[in-house]
Amino acid sequence: MSTHDPNHPLWPYKARIPGPLYWLYRGMRTAAVAFCFAGFWTGCLLVGWLWLPWLVLWPGTSAAKMGRALRAVHWGFRFFHFTMHTLRLYHRKTPFKVLRPNGIPSDTAAVLVANHPTLCDTTSIVSLFPNVVAVAQPAYAAHPLLKRVVRMCGFVPVGIHMIKECEERLRTGFDVLIFPEGTRSPYGGGIQPFHRGAFELAARAKVPVVLLKLTCTPPALSKRLPIWKYSDRMAVLTIEAVEMIHPADSGVDSRTWARTIEQRYREMLGYSASASELQSVGGVP
Template sequence: MQRANLLNRLWRWFATGIFFVFFGLGGLVLSLIWFNLLRLLIRNPERLHSITLNSIKNSFRLFLNLLRRVGVLDYRIEGAELFKQDKGCLVVANHPSLLDYVLLASCMPRCDCIVKQALLKNPFVRGVIKSAGYLVNTESETLLRACEERLKGGGTLLIFPEGTRSVLGKEITLQRGAANIALRTGCDIRVVYISCHPPMLTKQGRWYNIPANKPLFIIKVKSKIVTQDFIEANDASPAMAARRLTHHLRSELILKNNEK
């Protein structure tokens, strides 16, 4: 039994490394070949953008299904059909793993995303970010205007309000960016909780820190939060409303943490 477990762990270690390479090369193929081909064939900007996002979503689905098939990990998505209701909606999720965005983007009908500016220096994902039209986290006021425009255009904006992956054993701390975007645009917020047991691809761990057992990712798509409920009639301070909403989001995500 111990020998079988060791061989299984070694296989998952080897396959994880191979798939990291595969993921990077896939980004280059999409950027250098597929997206350029689409630009030559499709002249309508809206149709081009839609096909580009669908190409990314389907690539992520393929990547995750292959990871599942070779036994690196397993995953379950509960309530994915709720995303069909989320045009012009902000999707807020906790962030325990490097795969969180891939998991969500693979099941959302449309996924606009805010990415770190540093990722534009990564040759493997830079082309994908630019082709998809993802929003870059730069100057706050510029970003707020861009988010407002994207949401009013029917986009579904994914944001991880922790700003980075969670640290195991520490309580989550949320930045107020998600609340500010929701309050400024008046959009509702869809809460999503992600868990991974045993932990894999965490902030502290490297890709080669493979857990003893095959990890299971569970994505729970929860109910919406009505942003308007956090704006009090006698409160003229946007900062206070953002503080209330951020506190509520944190309590929601902590509550989901305790539901494991």
């Protein structure tokens, strides 16, 4: 479907520029997108292979070294997002200084659960909050340009040891970010079925789960949306901490929590649910 179709989600964000000037404008935006992605991978190479190895040589505990690496990547991601904002491509914002409901500070680590509308959700959150480690796809952990960043920052690849490694991160005071969908949300609206790992982790580690609501307007970098099909206006990702739950104290199993929280996200984001998704999940408030 073309973005010239008025029913297309990107139609309201199409620049009203006549003829040849419009395609010149599109060419400039495409070049800016290519520049940012080339810069991202170059930054991963420089930070992961040159800077982080020096940081971990400094004395300190493994948690201290991980914290130094995270802060370095935090500032790298901040520069990456500053560049995208300057080029009017992408901006992330949050009304809170801490990832807790109402911005209330907490001295307890938490599992952060979020929907996954864009490719830059993890970089957006880490660029704003340097105390967050993320669960990563195994492909990222094995990628030659990303694997050192993933390992040295304490990011946890999905696998059989994921829960144990995430518990270790929580015990050392880091928040753990998990996208229960396991991949980006589908383009055009909706969310993928939630997996139970985040809620199982919270129950075992006896820590709260903070629900993060991520909304991107206009849609950008979504699943099955090619990178070059970028809106003519800057995409804005809003990050909100909306609720805190305590699976460890509920007596409800993690599968039930996953179904219930998936339905809450559908309601928060205004997505309809099928009859099977609206089935009763009694016992969860």
